Amino acid sequence: MKTQNLLPKLLLILGLTVLLGLEGFFSWRLHELSAKQETIKLDHSTVNNISYGLLSVDQWRDEVAGIVNRQVKHFQLTSKQKKELQTEVESVLYALINKAEAMVEKKPQSLVGKIRKAAIKTFVKTDKIKAQVPDLARSIITKADNPNQKTKLSNLAMGKFTQLQHTESIDSTLRANHALFDNMYHKYGVHSKEQLNQKLDGLLQAVRVEMYRYCFFMLACILAVLVLWWVLRKRTELHGTLFILSLLFAFVLLAVGLSASMIEVDCRIKTLDFVLLGEHVSFKDQVLFYESKSILGVVEVLVKQPAIDSIAVGILILCFSILFPVMKLSSTGIHLLSKRKLAENRVIKYFAFQSGKWSMADVIVIAILMTYIGLNGLLDKQLAMLNIRGDDLTLITTNNTALQPGYIIFISFVLYGLILSTILKYITPYNAH
Incomplete structure (x- = not known):
């Protein structure tokens, strides 16, 4: 009888370990690609910044000199x-x-x-x-x-x-400008700004496609775990092992959700065209503002600020959106695996079953979404006021602000965590209250 119960458990551990390995590989690739995208996008926004284009003495001198x-x-x-x-x-x-x-x-x-x-x-x-x-x-x-x-x-x-x-x-x-561009040319193996922009655009497109591919691979692994719960819903002897392994998937989601970029703000002048001395002068993709941040990045920025209120907000986000979810996941595993004395410990039970109301992970998800919607609408409205279309002057702005895969992964963690909390209440051998 023990052998009959042991074999399914070993197969379950083996199968989920392989799946967890794939999840870990996908998460590592997503994290690497997110960092790579952020670096490339930062370089792209730097070389196309309005300071090196529309507001550059060098650019104006070349344009006017060529016209004259x-x-x-x-x-x-x-x-x-x-x-x-x-x-x-x-x-x-x-x-x-x-x-x-x-x-x-x-x-x-x-x-x-x-x-x-x-x-x-x-x-x-x-x-x-x-x-x-x-x-x-x-x-x-x-x-x-x-x-x-x-x-x-x-x-x-x-x-x-x-x-x-x-x-x-x-x-x-x-x-200084020439040194900056020379370094960029050397870094990407090009010889002109046009070639550099083409290279960066191509790299960004390729990275973006790969990022979303690995993001959906991660979600497919999580979906496979949830399907397995449904299939094994009546095999109570396997629930403990399945739950502990499920927690490891949650930790992977949380790690990527915290470290990968969640929102990207990108405002730029797409086209500025005007007539000077009878000739058209054009400036393309002049970046006004660019910023990309993960939750950990936001915490780091806030904690490094000199203002006390900024530091306080950073610490609150660190505690309620990072430490509390980690403690909750850890406590659920301890509660399920430990003997009654440790499982019934007040702190363990509190974090396992009652800390959800203090966790701000779900609040962060909604806050970022609302920030994106509000900021996107505000930027669209403000940039639209700059648009000018005429015979002698054309000014077209664009808002490329977008949510990133890190946001999708963090949402998935929040929903997955809620499902695991519900499952724990049904499979715990002890009092859940």
């Missing part, structure tokens, strides 16, 4: 513009001749001055010079419209932009 360079090199005068310019140049030349003539007409005080004046009046005929003004003006315009002169003018204009690099404060900022 193209405008000067490819500038073409129309017939109307040439006529207007001809008139302007002629008026300037006439003014110069009149000024020179007025200076000559001044009465000289010295003998040398009188001789110079007589020579100029004898050999220089201002009427003939004035008659040549239209031809001189045309020659000047032709000279200025020459491609070689445009290149020289372009180089002169570009030289002014280059002088910006010699400003100490700007120069130090640009050096």
Whole structure:
């Protein structure tokens, strides 16, 4: 009889140990992928941050310099513009001749001055010079419209932009920016910002797909355990072993739910396009704000704050959302496995059956969901107010705030824990009250 009871128990332990190993592997992969996604997303948000784009002196200098360079090199005068310019140049030349003539007409005080004046009046005929003004003006315009002169003018204009690099404060900022991007290029094996963004987008897509795959694999393992409870509901001799192993699955869920990212806030300017000097200037995916946190990450941030109230909130979350669930799971196992004296211990019974009302795990789930809904709506509304669509200016914002797999796992832990608590009340050999 003992052998008959022992064999099913061994098979149950073996089967659930294998399943627990798979659950552990899936949880480890999910944890690793969550951390990887957070790192890649942080790098992506850094290189696309508005500080290195729309608010970057480097970017503006390159954009404006490129426009000026193209405008000067490819500038073409129309017939109307040439006529207007001809008139302007002629008026300037006439003014110069009149000024020179007025200076000559001044009465000289010295003998040398009188001789110079007589020579100029004898050999220089201002009427003939004035008659040549239209031809001189045309020659000047032709000279200025020459491609070689445009290149020289372009180089002169570009030289002014280059002088910006010699400003100490700007120069130090640009050096820091270049160092940052060089490190990013080296890290991901690319040579430009466009290649870097393509690489990061591809990595994020692949990581996201893998994360949800392992998340659903974990949930499938939990579902298999619950199905096994239904199948073995009448095999009371196996309930103790099955419950202890079920607790281990709960610990795995809790560990991943606490450490994996739960919510991600990502606000950005998707497109900013405007016309400058007749040309379109575009900025894409300018990140305004990005943050991704797990429950443990939130606790760490709060505890490290200098304000007492922040530290207090961090300690409360640590106690009621982390320590209490761990104590509850541990106490249920101790209550079921121990002899009556330890099982009936006040502390053990309290944590096993009554601590649920003090645990804030379910409250955290609802709080995060409500935060997501409220924050998502607020961000959508605020960012929508920035949207502008016009011929000369287009501004489109986007809100990529989303719940992460860590939230799904934590919800699963809360529901699974409630089911185990209910099961314990039915299978405990002692008083559950």
